[in-house]
Amino acid sequence: MGSKGSTLIVLNLKTYLEGTGEGAVTIAQACRDVAESAGVDIGVAPQLPDLYRVASKVDIPVFSQHLDGVGAGGFTGHAFAQSIKDAGAVGTLINHSERRLTLADIDASITAAKGVGLSTIVCTNNIATTAAAAALAPDYVAVEPPELIGSGIPVSQADPEVVTGSVDAVAKINSNVKVLCGAGISKGEDLKAALQLGSVGVLLASGIVKAKDPKAALEDLVSLI
Amino acid sequence: MGSKGSTLIVLNLKTYLEGTGEGAVTIAQACRDVAESAGVDIGVAPQLPDLYRVASKVDIPVFSQHLDGVGAGGFTGHAFAQSIKDAGAVGTLINHSERRLTLADIDASITAAKGVGLSTIVCTNNIATTAAAAALAPDYVAVEPPELIGSGIPVSQADPEVVTGSVDAVAKINSNVKVLCGAGISKGEDLKAALQLGSVGVLLASGIVKAKDPKAALEDLVSLI
């Protein structure tokens, strides 16, 4: 199990109404408060239009939900690394299961993010694609079996082998890459199990964002580490 | 030629570095100043991460460069209508040539935008697709021959028939839909010609954003109407 200092929790706000606009700010404040109390890192991934609002109002690591590997120029409607950086983000999700990219574009996104100093979390769906993503040298891979996303059934319980298998596969390919896991994570026992399986943290969403009391849900999440 | 009051100019900032972050704010201020002096409507379309920053700092119509026809929920990395609205935008481009959508998604985007009160500008590439887009009842269609985008050769000069043909085709299908034109537009004579061809305004980008003095370029743009 990792020390608290190296544990990373990233809360993906998706397009949940509860996490849109000022809602994103409110949830980010809850993340900050719980992170300070518990001594863990909790980042938040709001929608692109909410990056600046959240980052300028709350002192918390802000991640983009997506980043396109495009440069400056004629790329209307794309998520350009520099604008994400300027909005105050410190990193980005890449290739979330709800926003898949081609292999070439994942590589280009990582390169573009690194070029402006953003950390990178590449999402994957199984051990094979996790290994492949590790070969591209992002900071993190986050393995999430798509069938468990939003299911309420934690990956650490339903499919612990995908986590341990990912940790092993990544270690062989690039030991600098850290492994997160996700899908169905919301409770303290889920996070504890995820860390015991060798991941350094979790990516989570509905279990917190849609909770009646997101702050209480976050407090439960970090209660066992 | 339309009266000034009904003329619409929309400046697309794409992913130009000059129009990213604080640069977007600076260009928006120039748009506002020229719009006030000239008595015309000038809107600006910054990148998604810059919507809130621009809309909260400059009193000008702000358009998104893109909007996905998705609802609230599990749509990580998508451009959700409500978040665009909450960021302060009044409308959105849809289906720009650099961000094409399926026909079903254009329809869904228009519906989603209308649902939160955003005005819609659907971009098209020729007379046939302009007619098709008009059948979906957006507020505007903006016809832009892709080969002229960024060329510096104004569509009003290189291919006036695509503008007049679009105006005629749209009038037959839905007379509530207004026509903009774009591609290669940057000078006062280009805008004047565009209005004389029956469009109610223009969509433009590099000719202003990449100009040495964007404000002076905007002043030239509106000098003949």
Added chain:
Amino acid sequence: MGSKGSTLIVLNLKTYLEGTGEGAVTIAQACRDVAESAGVDIGVAPQLPDLYRVASKVDIPVFSQHLDGVGAGGFTGHAFAQSIKDAGAVGTLINHSERRLTLADIDASITAAKGVGLSTIVCTNNIATTAAAAALAPDYVAVEPPELIGSGIPVSQADPEVVTGSVDAVAKINSNVKVLCGAGISKGEDLKAALQLGSVGVLLASGIVKAKDPKAALEDLVSLI
């Protein structure tokens, strides 16, 4: 209700195992036999690798399931109009709900298909997109509410207004475009109802391909016209 002579039935084999390889030939033979007995046109849409095999063995109108609007050249893995024509097809589906295209690409596909003499059936999902597709002047539009595809609930019963509304909308935009309907169609009464609602035929799939006896299912389909 249209006369038999103008009625068109197109059986989409999708990627059903029963309609793959020699299975496609067997189903095409059943279509031919029933078409001859009943005096109606029944076409079949096999997968791309099966076009030549079916067209060279069975004298029946063969449609491609998809066609890309690309020309000759560097378009690896694309469905090129000339190769579809050379394989013996007489037409093609475009923009099926399982293979959506951008608006610009639908237009390019229609143009490419016409260029080699293939007839075109553009699939759509509601009245608005049907009207839009009609503006592109294909030979047919085929409206299919996605939620009814493969449901066994015929569109003619679940949502007759989408058929009559499509027929009306298309008539206003381009009276040369004929309307098919689809989704959940498999019985004689479904086809009869579809024709009574003003369509000239149907697009159907699982109800026939997955039937215990596809030929008997086809005989039932055409029994009431």
Added chain:
Amino acid sequence: MGSKGSTLIVLNLKTYLEGTGEGAVTIAQACRDVAESAGVDIGVAPQLPDLYRVASKVDIPVFSQHLDGVGAGGFTGHAFAQSIKDAGAVGTLINHSERRLTLADIDASITAAKGVGLSTIVCTNNIATTAAAAALAPDYVAVEPPELIGSGIPVSQADPEVVTGSVDAVAKINSNVKVLCGAGISKGEDLKAALQLGSVGVLLASGIVKAKDPKAALEDLVSLI
């Protein structure tokens, strides 16, 4: 340099008119004749509608240009592994630069191809993506810098490091995966250089298909091994 027996040459016919329909058969016959004379393996990758025609007329390894990782069912217009197998193919290209796939879909395509006994060649664009592809355990990776495709400038000369770097990276990740290279290859010296750099063969296209005499061009290609 590999022995002739393990060398693989794959000729991609793309959507070249010269390689469409009966043209595909004619080029495949030239490939077969030269392969027999020279004692090397030459495969051909025709368009999907030409797979059956070529495979049933010419005794040569036939590859699909593309394969979707979909199963049997509702996947209209997709390239289904079983139909490609039934058409007589022995393998498939996956993720060609002109037909990029998401990382998850590359993985699904490899799995689907293996499931029906098709060999797999995953195309990549640089050393990083080659390493990533190797982690998915295809039979071959084929590295092709996109900027050199169709350029007439052989990768073995313009960018030999991308070949040797790919060979090294793949060896570390999965030594069962063999490396091909491509882009700009057409001459005997290009193939010889490609083998000397550690690849086991080449993927090529326009240099042969668009040659005045494709058979003579193939004879030159294999003349130095």
